[in-house]
Amino acid sequence: MANDLAIETRGLRKTYRSRRGASVGVRSLDLEVPVGGVHGFLGPNGSGKTTTIRMLLGLVRADEGEMRIFGHEVPDRLPAVVRRIGAIVEHPKFYPAFTGRKNLQILATGIGVPVRRVDEVLDSVGLGDRGKDAFRKYSLGMKQRLAIAATLLKDPDLLIFDEPTNGLDPAGIREIRETMRALAVEGKTVLVSSHILAEVEQVADTVSIVSEGTIVSQGRVADLLSSRTAATARVLVADPARALNILQDAGFVVRGDGEALIVEGVENPADVTRTLALQGSYVSALVPHKADLESVFLELTGTAERQSGEPTEGVAR
Numbered sequence: 335m336a337n338d339l340a341i342e343t344r345g346l347r348k349t350y351r352s353r354r355g356a357s358v359g360v361r362s363l364d365l366e367v368p369v370g371g372v373h374g375f376l377g378p379n380g381s382g383k384t385t386t387i388r389m390l391l392g393l394v395r396a397d398e399g400e401m402r403i404f405g406h407e408v409p410d411r412l413p414a415v416v417r418r419i420g421a422i423v424e425h426p427k428f429y430p431a432f433t434g435r436k437n438l439q440i441l442a443t444g445i446g447v448p449v450r451r452v453d454e455v456l457d458s459v460g461l462g463d464r465g466k467d468a469f470r471k472y473s474l475g476m477k478q479r480l481a482i483a484a485t486l487l488k489d490p491d492l493l494i495f496d497e498p499t500n501g502l503d504p505a506g507i508r509e510i511r512e513t514m515r516a517l518a519v520e521g522k523t524v525l526v527s528s529h530i531l532a533e534v535e536q537v538a539d540t541v542s543i544v545s546e547g548t549i550v551s552q553g554r555v556a557d558l559l560s561s562r563t564a565a566t567a568r569v570l571v572a573d574p575a576r577a578l579n580i581l582q583d584a585g586f587v588v589r590g591d592g593e594a595l596i597v598e599g600v601e602n603p604a605d606v607t608r609t610l611a612l613q614g615s616y617v618s619a620l621v622p623h624k625a626d627l628e629s630v631f632l633e634l635t636g637t638a639e640r641q642s643g644e645p646t647e648g649v650a651r
């Protein structure tokens with residue numbers, strides 16, 4: 335297994351059994367999360383993200399497969415690596431009447447972390463000047479950032495956040511996103527699960543896309559997109575009707591789209607501009623049509639959450 339991975343799973347399988355029958359949590363799940371940066375763990379509801387995270391943290395037992403965190407086999411070697419992991423899996427409990435700072439001081443004392451660390455972690459999540467306010471006065475986004483601050487007390491190398499933006503408004507989502515980005519800049523590895531692609535797309539360096547309990551694609555966001563770049567170009571010219579004929583005569587598959595032309599199967603955009611220029615038709619703009627992560631996600635998972643009217647940001651469950 336590779337050393338440059340913060341998390342690695344091989345052939346992970348978990349089936350939940352009850353009197354009502356069996357339900358597959360994950361099946362042959364091979365996850366690879368590189369060290370450093372934000373990794374988006376993406377998939378529709380029920381695709382197995384929480385099950386995977388709970389298995390990694392030793393909260394649920396896998397039926398089959400291997401898991402490693404920073405090279406340590408888990409759950410067997412979890413004690414060796416647990417100090418390097420901070421996780422939010424469920425809503426953490428804080429005392430509503432105590433200030434954010436007081437809540438963290440209690441936690442720090444409980445886990446043997448120097449209390450001076452509290453102000454550092456409040457600063458890290460942008461709550462430095464709100465630490466003296468009572469927890470009950472916090473917005474949902476601030477509550478969630480306090481939860482993130484709590485996971486930072488031990489100064490872990492790996493942070494695992496399961497749907498951290500659930501229930502937050504767009505401003506809260508943005509704050510969490512900025513917090514995750516800042517953690518990645520500090521050199522941490524952040525695994526963040528979400529079923530709302532737009533939340534993760536802007537912040538993730540790498541992603542894995544899970545569908546029905548198995549990984550259907552993973553890697554750098556840029557690579558995932560470029561591997562699926564449709565070789566289609568949108569071309570603007572002064573005289574589209576004439577340019578359309580020129581390109582058709584040269585063998586291009588082309589159609590009109592209002593003032594523009596859409597040219598399919600373009601391996602090299604310069605071929606289009608050269609062909610037109612040779613006939614005295616000059617291109618004013620040529621925009622390659624790239625796939626976005628949304629279409630890749632929909633294609634791979636077969637879901638259409640946004641198309642069914644679900645908001646791209648905000649509460650979604």
Ligand SMILES: Nc1ncnc2c1ncn2[C@@H]1O[C@H](COP(=O)(O)OP(=O)(O)OP(=O)(O)O)[C@@H](O)[C@H]1O
Pocket residue numbers: 350351357358359360377378379380381382383384385386529
């Ligand atoms: N405790 C459980 N008992 C029985 N089935 C379960 C249990 N937990 C999860 N499952 C099933 O396992 C599958 C994966 O669920 P999981 O919660 O891991 O998905 P998820 O991707 O985290 O989805 P969500 O975003 O809705 O939390 C689902 O079909 C779910 O119904």
